[in-house]
Amino acid sequence: MATVLFYILGFTMLAATLLCITRRNPVHAVIYLVAGLFALALMFYLLGAPLVAAWQVIVYAGAIMVLFLFIIMMLGLAPQDVPEGPSWQRWGPLALLSSSIMICTLLLIFKDPMAGQQIDDFYLAPQVLGEALFSRYALAVEIVSFQLLFATIGAYMLGRPLPKGEDQ
Amino acid sequence: MISFGHALAFAGALFVLGLTCVLLHRQILMILIGVEIMLNGASLVFVAASAYWQQVDGQVFALLLMAITAAEVAVALAMVVYLWRRKRTLVADEFNRMRG
Structure with a gap:
């Protein structure tokens, strides 16, 4: 099921x-x-x-x-400012490129000796995940929190008003 | 039983679809959506690998990836607003000069 x-x-x-x-x-x-x-x-x-x-x-x-x-x-x-959609001249080579990448990926995955391996039943309780997150990976959590802080500061810097003359 | 190869194949297909979106569109918002799709493919690999090896680590990294994506989206959308105020357009081809 x-x-x-x-x-x-x-x-x-x-x-x-x-x-x-x-x-x-x-x-x-x-x-x-x-x-x-x-x-x-x-x-x-x-x-x-x-x-x-x-x-x-x-x-x-x-x-x-x-x-x-x-x-x-x-x-x-x-919808009025939407640029005209991708034309078939752009679609053609891209579809070719993407399908070749996709076929190569699928071939690699299914030719791999591990491909037939089944995933056994698995259930990870949120409690276990939380314990791992805040004990073994505590440093990673700190680094990610710093990154969120930097992103906030970066978004604030980008959101400031433009200097005179640069705004069109 | 779910096959590990099939889970990886779904993730690979998702990643290629995201890459196609990035290469196809000229609008910056659609390029960002393509990046989001690729990151989702990566997180599917993490969760499937976590279930396959019955380890907690993959799910931890999926969560960290989600947080990093949130930070990336915050900066990228601020940049979208900045570019819009600069030139009143979001077509990536318009931004082809180093100075203004």
Whole structure:
């Protein structure tokens, strides 16, 4: 049951992502991406990561995608300012390149001797994850928190008013 | 039973789709969305590897990756707003000069 669900979710995710990257309107693209992220969160859950799944929904689909939508709507991009969509002259070589990369990736994965290995049933309780995060990986947590601080300062610096004459 | 190879194949396909998005679009927001898709492919690899080896480390790194992505998005979207105020456009081809 879980296996069938995993493959259904995987193909849902790929379909939503494919629809997302072919949209011209960024609002539609973000909505499709949110659908794909929900499917990915359920895949995380099936792989025994309930906490990561929950945070995927809260942080990714919730916060980050809403931030994207907020910026799109604040700048008033949709839909009149959307540049004309990618033409077939741009599509052709790219589709060739991407499909060749994808085929090579899949061949490498399936020719690997480990390819047939099954993932055993696994469930990681959030408590165990939290203990590992704040004991063995405490230094990494500190570094990431510093990075979030730097990102805040960087966003503030970029958001300051432009000097006179540079604003068009 | 989920096969490890199939989980990796899903992640690889997701990554290639994100790369296609980055190469295809000229609008900066769509390029950022492509980067997000690629990062999600990476986090799927982390979680699948964590389940395969029955270890906690992969999930810890998936969480750290999520935090790093949040920081990246904050700076990148601030930069999008900055570029918009600068030239009133978000087409990446327009930003082709070093000075103004």
